[in-house]
Amino acid sequence: MFLKKISNLANTLLFRLTVMHTVAFTLLAIASFAVFYYRIYAVTMERMDEELLEETEHHATLLAESGLAGLRSKMAEESEFEDPAEEFYRLLGFDGNVLFATDMQSWGSVDKKEALANLAADDADPVFQSIVQPRWDLEARMISAAIGPGIILQIGESLEEADEYLEIFRHLFSILIVILIIVSVFIGWYLARRALVDMEAVTLTAEEISNGSYDRRVNVTGQLKEIERLSTTFNKMLDRIQILLRSMKEINDNIAHDLRSPLARIRGIAEMTLVSEKPVEEYRNMAVSTMEECDSLIDMINTMLDITEAEAGVNGAADEQFDLVVLINEACELFRPVADEKRIELDCRFPESLSFRGVRKKMQRVVTNLLENAIKYTPEQGKVSITASVQDAEVVIAFKDNGIGISENDLPYIFGRFYRCDRSRTQSGVGLGLSLAKAFAESMRGMILVTSAVDKGSTFTLKFAQ
Ligand code: ADP
Numbered sequence: 001m002f003l004k005k006i007s008n009l010a011n012t013l014l015f016r017l018t019v020m021h022t023v024a025f026t027l028l029a030i031a032s033f034a035v036f037y038y039r040i041y042a043v044t045m046e047r048m049d050e051e052l053l054e055e056t057e058h059h060a061t062l063l064a065e066s067g068l069a070g071l072r073s074k075m076a077e078e079s080e081f082e083d084p085a086e087e088f089y090r091l092l093g094f095d096g097n098v099l100f101a102t103d104m105q106s107w108g109s110v111d112k113k114e115a116l117a118n119l120a121a122d123d124a125d126p127v128f129q130s131i132v133q134p135r136w137d138l139e140a141r142m143i144s145a146a147i148g149p150g151i152i153l154q155i156g157e158s159l160e161e162a163d164e165y166l167e168i169f170r171h172l173f174s175i176l177i178v179i180l181i182i183v184s185v186f187i188g189w190y191l192a193r194r195a196l197v198d199m200e201a202v203t204l205t206a207e208e209i210s211n212g213s214y215d216r217r218v219n220v221t222g223q224l225k226e227i228e229r230l231s232t233t234f235n236k237m238l239d240r241i242q243i244l245l246r247s248m249k250e251i252n253d254n255i256a257h258d259l260r261s262p263l264a265r266i267r268g269i270a271e272m273t274l275v276s277e278k279p280v281e282e283y284r285n286m287a288v289s290t291m292e293e294c295d296s297l298i299d300m301i302n303t304m305l306d307i308t309e310a311e312a313g314v315n316g317a318a319d320e321q322f323d324l325v326v327l328i329n330e331a332c333e334l335f336r337p338v339a340d341e342k343r344i345e346l347d348c349r350f351p352e353s354l355s356f357r358g359v360r361k362k363m364q365r366v367v368t369n370l371l372e373n374a375i376k377y378t379p380e381q382g383k384v385s386i387t388a389s390v391q392d393a394e395v396v397i398a399f400k401d402n403g404i405g406i407s408e409n410d411l412p413y414i415f416g417r418f419y420r421c422d423r424s425r426t427q428s429g430v431g432l433g434l435s436l437a438k439a440f441a442e443s444m445r446g447m448i449l450v451t452s453a454v455d456k457g458s459t460f461t462l463k464f465a466q
Pocket of ligand 1: 369373374377401403404405406414419420421422423424428429430431432433434435457458
């Protein structure tokens with residue numbers, strides 16, 4: 001149980017970010033302290049070397065003033081006041097003979113070879129060496145310098161004092177590192193928490209949504225920039241999903257509604273057939289009506305499938321080159337009888353030919369749907385004009401009528417599946433014509449634009465990049 005809790009904690013982002021922050025912070029602190037400590041150590045060594053050098057220079061002057069015997073007695077005198085464990089002095093001849101030495105019991109066998117090898121030349125520089133006092137295992141510094149003709153002076157000085165001083169630093173550093181680790185754990189935890197609180201809000205909202213509160217959104221103000229972006233994108237995605245859900249619901253409602261009426265009619269016909277005795281001719285008529293209802297249902301279902309396929313970009317027939325004018329003329333001829341019946345003037349204006357690249361069958365349905373609507377929603381003695389032209393490398397086809405028009409409130413929805421404006425409900429139709437026209441036009445790199453005013457008329461314009 002406890003182990004599970006630990007492993008759960010270790011798997012949290014909060015824990016990992018805190019650990020990463022602490023490790024990075026600690027490594028940085030140790031590296032800075034190491035550099036600092038090394039600098040102090042180097043400066044201490046330099047100082048000690050300077051002191052040793054000064055002492056050799058002092059002894060060289062003594063030798064020059066009072067000769068070897070004088071120097072020896074002076075050194076013997078001075079050594080009485082010194083602690084032999086802290087310092088030693090030794091005079092060597094160039095042959096390696098010891099001419100004088102203070103008490104060197106605690107210094108073991110101090111190296112001569114390097115001094116003799118390096119100081120043979122007249123103008124040789126003094127030699128500095130780090131040695132170890134075997135008795136205490138302490139580090140010490142030693143200088144060997146030629147202080148007169150054939151005479152080498154070696155001075156060794158224990159680093160005990162300097163080490164004590166460095167020890168204080170080491171101690172201080174370790175305490176500071178521990179404090180820094182503790183502080184960095186808190187800072188890391190605070191920063192991670194601060195970033196995650198906002199993310200937590202996104203998670204909470206997602207949870208609420210999954211429990212059914214589809215209207216919930218993440219509050220975007222006052223967040224870190226990255227989280228703000230995440231929240232905004234998340235909210236946008238939710239808006240989109242909500243719109244999709246709504247439109248799916250509408251489609252479902254509409255399908256149910258639009259299927260119910262023809263099905264009810266079919267049932268009514270069947271019922272009448274059962275309950276009443278009628279001449280054979282009437283039964284025939286009833287069968288014809290049933291077939292018509294079924295056909296319109298099949299039509300509706302097929303149109304919906306066509307729209308879905310065009311929107312999904314599947315089963316796209318190959319593009320072909322054809323004359324658009326021929327296609328529009330055919331559509332006009334098809335609808336002319338209906339227009340004539342309503343005494344609507346059909347005004348067609350297009351060039352002799354207009355080459356177009358696209359799917360002919362789709363284009364036929366787009367043109368017939370828009371032309372059919374223009375005639376359907378224009379009262380008797382109205383006017384419908386169709387124009388086609390090329391403008392700025394775009395093929396533009398416009399269907400203009402002076403019919404009932406579309407209100408501003410309805411305009412944004414007319415391309416939605418099954419949407420029908422209230423004023424047009426007296427006319428036949430199921431509200432799929434414009435959805436299909438839009439889906440087909442867009443699948444051929446085109447678009448449909450509409451402008452309309454109630455009781456003045458509408459203009460549907462198709463534009464295709466060629
Ligand atoms: P419908 O089968 O109802 O004609 P559409 O999808 O073709 O379905 O059109 C959707 C709705 O847009 C129509 O019900 C009608 O209210 C409106 N509409 C379409 N074209 C016109 C037009 N030329 N003039 C006025 N209203 C139109």
